[in-house]
Amino acid sequence: METKDLYKVLEVSKGASQDEIRRSYRRLARKYHPDANPGDDGAEERFKGIQQAYEVLSNPEKRREYDEGPRQFFGSGNAGQGAGRTAGGTAGGAEFQDLSDLSDLFGGFGNLGDVFGRATSTRRQTSPKGEDVTVSVKLKFAEALEGVTTRVGVPVEEACGDCGGSGAAPGTSPRTCPQCGGRGTQSRDQGLFALSTACTRCGGRGSIVETPCPRCKGAGKTRSVKQVKVRIPAGARDGMKVRIPGRGGAGRSGGPAGDLFVVTRVEEHPVFKRKGDDFVVSVPVSFVEAALGAEIEAPRPGGGTVRLKLPAGTQDGKQFKVRGAGAPRTRRSGPERGDLIVRVGVVVPKKLRRREREILEALAEERDENVRAELFRRAGS
Ligand SMILES: [Zn+2]
Ligand SMILES: [Zn+2]
Structure with missing residues (x-):
């Protein structure tokens, strides 16, 4: 584990206020976000470091601990984070949604797994691109042989149109969780290290919806099935995956839509x-x-x-x-x-x-x- 000066990473002074830290984080995260620097490993490393530093410095308790002894903090803080994530069960995304002022920029990119160099395969989930959806389509032997244009029902998750994704009834808005102050995490002293768990009051979201949107029941998302026309090429075989770019889940925050993958299931022929x-x-x-x-x-x-x-x-x-x-x-x-x-x-x-x-x-x-x-x-x- 590196022991960089977290204040330097966030480009703030040691006595910086929470507001200054947050502003600087916002600026740097925007600058080094992997989606803004595709293929740039240096930027990605930097982004991880920024997330990590912010995770510590934005939390007064952790910041105090870090100020007292950064080395020890990291030696154990890592384990603490891991335990907290398991206990919370909601992965890093939920824990990071307390950065509500950033989620509008990146669609809730945060992932503690990334911070500690784990679970990097979840990168795609954290980008504002819509989700990739895989559906299967049953084909008769002749359809697969000659090709066919068919319709498939694609289940997609989209931001609720009534509440715009906030989960709060139209005319109301979510308020900052009073228990965690909007961070979404709680720290508990566990002997040597601080254990970070998802806030019990808001479930890690950092905000509380008092009057849930009636349409999505507070989830902010609705599931629907959209019909997509798919051209299956002649000669399609069983188990073939046809990719239809941009026909998956809608992108968040104006991001591109995900891809649709159609897996062909071809009926067996009695003779061929x-x-x-x-x-x-x-x-x-x-x-x-x-x-x-x-x-x-x-x-x-x-x-x-x-x-x-x-x-x-x-x-x-x-x-x-x-x-x-x-x-x-x-x-x-x-x-x-x-x-x-x-x-x-x-x-x-x-x-x-x-x-x-x-x-x-x-x-x-x-x-x-x-x-x-x-x-x-x-x-x-
Ligand atoms: Zn809604
Ligand atoms: Zn909370």
């Missing part, structure tokens, strides 16, 4: 099995066709047939490739379509008429063969 961009079809052939060779037809996905020439002596399970009779490729490389794999299954008659039996018996006599001789030789018996 998909394998990559190829289809596999099992085609029965009679043992006479297999032995003599034949021209046969096989069904083609999407209708019609393909013809193929079975050579004399075709073995059971033999596969033939019909080029270009598979699924249209959704990726732009290689041929336009996959192949159809015809897997031959030799059918042996279950019943024979007398004449057929005689013919086969004559054949057996003629061939006088032992088809297992090779097996036994290799088995060493």
